[in-house]
Amino acid sequence: FSTGTPTWLVKLAKEKFLYDFNHLSVTEDELNSFDIENLRPITLLFQTGYLTIVSYSQEDFLYTLDFPNQEVKLSLNQYLLKAYRQDESEGALLMVVHLRNALQNNDLAQAMEVMNTVFSSLPYDLWQNENERFYHALIHLTFTLLGVYVQPEVHTSRGRCDALVQTQRYVYAFEFKLDKTSSEALTQVKTKGYLTPYKSLGKELVAVGVNFSTATKSVESWEVEIIL
Numbered sequence: 622f623s624t625g626t627p628t629w630l631v632k633l634a635k636e637k638f639l640y641d642f643n644h645l646s647v648t649e650d651e652l653n654s655f656d657i658e659n660l661r662p663i664t665l666l667f668q669t670g671y672l673t674i675v676s677y678s679q680e681d682f683l684y685t686l687d688f689p690n691q692e693v694k695l696s697l698n699q700y701l702l703k704a705y706r707q708d709e710s711e712g713a714l715l716m717v718v719h720l721r722n723a724l725q726n727n728d729l730a731q732a733m734e735v736m737n738t739v740f741s742s743l744p745y746d747l748w749q750n751e752n753e754r755f756y757h758a759l760i761h762l763t764f765t766l767l768g769v770y771v772q773p774e775v776h777t778s779r780g781r782c783d784a785l786v787q788t789q790r791y792v793y794a795f796e797f798k799l800d801k802t803s804s805e806a807l808t809q810v811k812t813k814g815y816l817t818p819y820k821s822l823g824k825e826l827v828a829v830g831v832n833f834s835t836a837t838k839s840v841e842s843w844e845v846e847i848i849l
Contacts, residue, residue: 628700628739630662630665630666630669630671631697631700631701631704632663632704633660633662633665634704635701635704635705636651636781637662638754639662639663639700640701640705640758640761640762642663642666642672642686642687642688642697642759643686643687643688644685644686644687645672645685645686645687646681646683646684646685646686647663647664647665647684647686648683648684649682649684651663651664652664652667652668652684655668663686663784666686666697667686670689670690671689671693671697672686672687672688672689673686673687673688673689674686675687675755675766679684680735685826695766696764696781698762698766699713699714699766701758701762702739702759702762702763702766704722704723705755705758705759705762706739706740706742706743706754706759707742707743707744708742713766714766716738716739716763717763717766717767719731719735720732720735720736720763720767721767723735723787724767724786724793725788725791727790727791727825727827728828729827729843729845733831733840733843736760736763736831736840737839737840739759739763740755740759740838740839741838741839743755743838745838748835748838749810752799752835753799755822756797756799756833756835760784760797764784764786764795765803767786774829777784780809780813780815780844782794782795782796782810782813782815783795783796783797784797785815787819787822787824790822790824790825791823791825791826791827792819792822792826792827792831793827793828793829794814794815794816794826794827794828794829795810795811795829795831796809796810796828796829796830796831797831797832797833798830798831798832798833798836799832799833799835800832800833800834801832802832802842803830803831803832803841803842803843804830804844805830805832806829806830806831806832806844807828807829807830807845807846808830809830809843810828810829810830811828811846811848816828816848825847825848826847826848827845827848828845828846828847828848829843829845830844830845831843
């Protein structure tokens with residue numbers, strides 16, 4: 622993938638605001654269709670080998686697609702992050718490294734600075750027109766690029782966590798809000814019990830609530846609490 626990046630395909634995915642290609646359910650017709658006037662990024666990613674079939678449900682007649690390996694997954698997400706940020710530099714991966722290091726050191730102030738940097742290159746008029754879509758896309762792609770120890774949008778019996786990050790010493794549960802309050806985000810992490818399944822790991826459990834402002838295009842406030 623890294624030596625033959627389909628730039629046009631990444632651009633098409635961005636135009637349709639597609640960014641989460643994990644465990645996709647599709648029909649056989651969707652896999653085999655090719656309409657030059659209505660190109661589908663998921664179909665094209667499958668036909669060009671960037672997604673592969675991992676299972677098939679005979680009951681529902683649905684195929685489940687996913688990345689063939691971690692390298693392809695990380696490469697595609699890196700190019701998608703660059704496309705969404707409209708930044709052709711190699712800074713996307715460097716930002717992710719800074720975010721990983723901050724979380725490994727439990728430096729959440731630095732982590733918030735990195736999140737602000739992620740959004741900084743977006744043109745203001747573009748952000749104002751599609752702020753919520755860009756918001757969710759950039760957060761998902763950034764945390765996915767952290768690597769195999771990151772689980773964006775983790776589902777539990779009580780709901781889903783926006784991002785769960787495990788390091789050697791910590792488990793973080795992040796909840797992000799847009800134009801609300803960090804207190805509301807933190808309360809959701811605690812009341813929904815997002816960190817409860819990880820109490821047996823012997824790691825420090827950290828709940829993080831973040832509120833993002835559309836007006837300033839940055840983190841407005843964040844709150845953290847250790848879960849005992």
